[in-house]
Amino acid sequence: MAALTPKVVAPAATAAGAGAATGPLRGTHPAVRIAGTLGQRVLMLVVLLAVVFSAIELLPGDAASASAERGESTADLAERRHLLGLDRPVWERFISWMTALPTGDLGTSARGQKVTELLADPLPNTLVLALSAFVITVVLSLLLGCWAAARPGRLTDRTISHATTAAFAVPEFVVSALLLALSLWTGWLPAVTVTGGDGRPATWTMLIMPVLALVIPQTGWNTRVVRGALADQASSPHVEAAHLDGLPLRRILMSHQLPGAVPAIATGIATSTGLLFSGAVVVETLFNYPGIGTVLAGAVAARDTPLIAGVVICAGAVVSLVLLAADLIRHATPGVRA
Template identity: 65%
Template structure:
């Protein structure tokens, strides 16, 4: 195979694997919602509706058809951006068009904070291996990564909203549905980022420690190069693939944790949409949320794979 085509083939194969995994995940979501007690017709029925009314509603929603048939029909519209219709008759794409950008903003800011903080603290600890700074950062990171997002969120509300009144505990929205001020983003972003910062500090620290054992790094140290130069020119380049994989993994954790954090802070994201869809047994909405978040996560994982290939020198 010509060398120029090899990267294209690898990228195509990687995209195909991601697409298959997403399709399997979506099928699992459809099946899981189907296994819940009741169905969308019953969950969205008004009080006093007769059995005939429910039967008519089931037929209108397509619930009288086999699950595989409904799933295949839903999947055929996915490439065109058609996410189906909710149990309330509203297009799912329209239903998600407002909340999902808010969730992306929240998750993106949390991911950026995670990247900056974990790199800074992990590198700071690695510059003084075995010292007090190293022990303090490592032990703190271990304790923080064990905290669920809702515990961090409640602690932040107590300290910064109830006790000190520095930041708002709930999110108010503008006319377009976005947060009314940047202050309302601070606590949700911190609640999401803190556990992932702890996780990624450990990854950065371990990657740098492993890279420090490499012969070229030991040679640089013996040559008397300053610590910061050894870090930036010898340690970080070799540790970059592992760090990129850790950050990419955090993307899924951040978007998953956003559902809980958005509920606590009344944030206008997809958390409330997903909760309502599960209550209504609304398979197209639940699958639509999974599809858009899964696509974002797959994109970040693909970017991480490209970074790892570049850092490893695999350009053929």
């Protein structure tokens, strides 16, 4: 466990991630660096989509056989494969899907419905879930990280360090299962989500358990990032000078350490966005939440490649925008060079 202390791992991990993203563009104009970073994000997303198409192709069965009804003949399956385009090479289907993407066409699912229509309701639900968890995670991480940094080496610092390490070490499905059991035992909050006529949770209280299941692990990680970034800044010359001048510790923390730690903190928080979306797949399934996680689970079972790719591109676009925002913060922070 000692190897996971925030003072060592968190700053190093975030700095490495930031450097890897923009290292080759160092020394160029900020606009060029940002454009280059955006190009890298887009390229990575295209590669990810190619991997998705290839991975689904390697799974046993296909969308035609997964949606087949009892008693269908081989000829019927062959006809369905032709209608779904499954008799074409996977690379050809991928290029066809990608060329239609700029027009907003995400293809047609194995059930014959437009992917955009299938995601019209679940995607906003997931965005509400992820955004709520993201905001709460940021606030808690900053509060806990600053609280621990204001008392370095003391009981508060050690307690927060151990607690957040344990929180991050527990997977989302374990946290979800514990919260689900707690909800069923106490009856204080809804254990499962019931949707209304508009396809959204019937009451806002049904968001609490799924949000907590995402917040707890991510707060553990990001608190370590905040604490580690502030610890790095504590040894900076201007911070040491502030101590020699006799400034209050709180003022040193907020006015001298925190501004310099913003780039590392922004990068760590932005990175956790992807983990929020990946965790949402498990959390939404366990709590019966009507989001893209539930759609994705069903799409994988049905070998529905266009629907899976649609979920991936939507989630990837959101994560890429958050990462781009983190890059902009790093470039805009005085004294910081990417």
